[in-house]
Amino acid sequence: MILPYKFLVANRYRIEELIGQGATTEVYRVFDVAQNQSRALKLIVTHLVPQEFSLPSILNEMEVSIRLKHPHIVPVYEIGNMREGIFITMSYIKGESLKVWINHKHHSIDEIQRVLLTLASHIGSALDYAHQNGIVHRDIKPSNIIIDEKKDMYLLDFGIASFQNGQGYLHPKLFLGTPPYRPPEDIQKSISLSSAVDVYSFASIIGEIVNKFLSGRQESYQLSLDTLANIQELIGKGTQPDPGKRYSSIADLCGEFMGILPHLNAKENLSNRNFETEKVMQP
Numbered sequence: 001m002i003l004p005y006k007f008l009v010a011n012r013y014r015i016e017e018l019i020g021q022g023a024t025t026e027v028y029r030v031f032d033v034a035q036n037q038s039r040a041l042k043l044i045v046t047h048l049v050p051q052e053f054s055l056p057s058i059l060n061e062m063e064v065s066i067r068l069k070h071p072h073i074v075p076v077y078e079i080g081n082m083r084e085g086i087f088i089t090m091s092y093i094k095g096e097s098l099k100v101w102i103n104h105k106h107h108s109i110d111e112i113q114r115v116l117l118t119l120a121s122h123i124g125s126a127l128d129y130a131h132q133n134g135i136v137h138r139d140i141k142p143s144n145i146i147i148d149e150k151k152d153m154y155l156l157d158f159g160i161a162s163f164q165n166g167q168g169y170l171h172p173k174l175f176l177g178t179p180p181y182r183p184p185e186d187i188q189k190s191i192s193l194s195s196a197v198d199v200y201s202f203a204s205i206i207g208e209i210v211n212k213f214l215s216g217r218q219e220s221y222q223l224s225l226d227t228l229a230n231i232q233e234l235i236g237k238g239t240q241p242d243p244g245k246r247y248s249s250i251a252d253l254c255g256e257f258m259g260i261l262p263h264l265n266a267k268e269n270l271s272n273r274n275f276e277t278e279k280v281m282q283p
Contacts, residue, residue, distance in 0.1 A: 003028065003043070009087060010080055013041050029092055039077065040092040042157075046085040064135055065090075065158040072126040074146065074156040093154055099142035102209060109222055112213045113261060114151070116206065120261075122153040124254035127202065130158075131195040131250060138193075140201035141181045142208070180204060184241050196243035199253055203238025203246075206257065210235065223262060230260045 003026070007015040013030040019040070020027035030041045065076035065088065078089045101107075101115065123145055130137060137144075137158055144157045183200035185193055210231055214223065238253055240246045247253040 002026065003084070008033075009041060009082060010078075013039060013087075013089060015041075030089070032089070038092040039089045040074075042088045042090070043082075043084060044086045067133070068130060068135065068158065070126050070129045072122040072152070072154050073130070073158075074154050076158075090156065093146050093148050095146050095148035097143050098145040098147060098153070098205070101147060102142055102212065107213060109214075112209065113223075115147075116209060116261060117258060118147075118151065118153050119145070119205070119209075120254040120257050123155050124202070124250050126155045127198055127250045128254075131198070136193070136195050137198050137201075138186070139178055139181075140198050140205065141178050142205060145205075183239075183243070185243055194243065195249065196246050199246045199250060200239055200243075202250060203235050203253060206231075207235040207239065227260060227262065231257070234260065 002018055003009070003015045005015055005017070009015070009030065012034050013032055016029045016031055016038070018026060019029050024045055026043045026045065028041045028043070030039050031037070032039045063079060066079070069075070074090050074093060076088060076090045078087075080087055098115075098119070107115075127137065127140070135158070137155070139157060140155075144155065146154045146156060148154065181201040181204045183197050186197055210228075214228060215232075234253070234257055238246055247256075
């Protein structure tokens with residue numbers, strides 16, 4: 001089901017174009033006639049969602065998004081119902097997903113390093129902020145990371161996020177992550193899920209980029225064999241099957257990673273920054 005061009009959602013959001021589609025979701029660029037600006041609208045198509053997924057549980061999960069205010073988390077503005085399903089509106093960021101970037105065949109070594117450093121600085125700090133607020137994303141993957149025209153990165157889609165309980169673990173949830181970024185404990189539906197879920201997924205993304213663009217390429221030896229070995233060791237620790245053997249936090253993983261990767265004279269000099277939680281955006 002595709003919403004037609006100029007269709008008006010909630011008497012406010014005018015459909016401009018379809019920009020993404022999944023098994024149960026559609027993502028549109030819309031024009032917010034109330035605010036006179038473009039937004040992104042994600043629609044969960046009700047009849048495509050398995051019967052065991054109740055409408056209240058989906059809404060409850062999605063409401064997590066509105067709580068998060070961080071420079072590198074895509075802001076969510078509204079969650080609502082329509083005949084076709086549940087919709088969520090958020091900022092529209094012009095750019096491409098990290099998945100699209102990874103699918104490009106060729107990147108320079110400097111560009112690969114810059115992306116890895118930005119991933120650690122921007123997305124790492126966004127995840128650390130979410131974890132500090134007791135929220136675990138649970139679906140960290142390249143298609144949920146957007147690179148804008150200035151090469152900044154933004155994390156989106158907290159639609160399956162879970163709250164940590166008082167013991168620091170997650171209660172079982174209906175929504176699950178996406179292979180191959182999904183850790184063993186999530187697949188096994190263990191009740192002892194924690195922020196280690198996101199650590200595994202984040203390290204898996206680093207591994208995907210490194211293994212595709214750096215490992216085995218002669219020019220990558222500009223990084224030195226020792227650097228590549230240290231990065232592979234970091235990836236291995238971050239993706240340990242046992243959550244207790246992974247990095248204790250995203251901050252620890254990213255701090256070590258930014259110390260391993262050679263420093264670049266990038267515009268923001270990301271490599272010279274100490275990893276820390278970014279200042280929260282004002283609502």
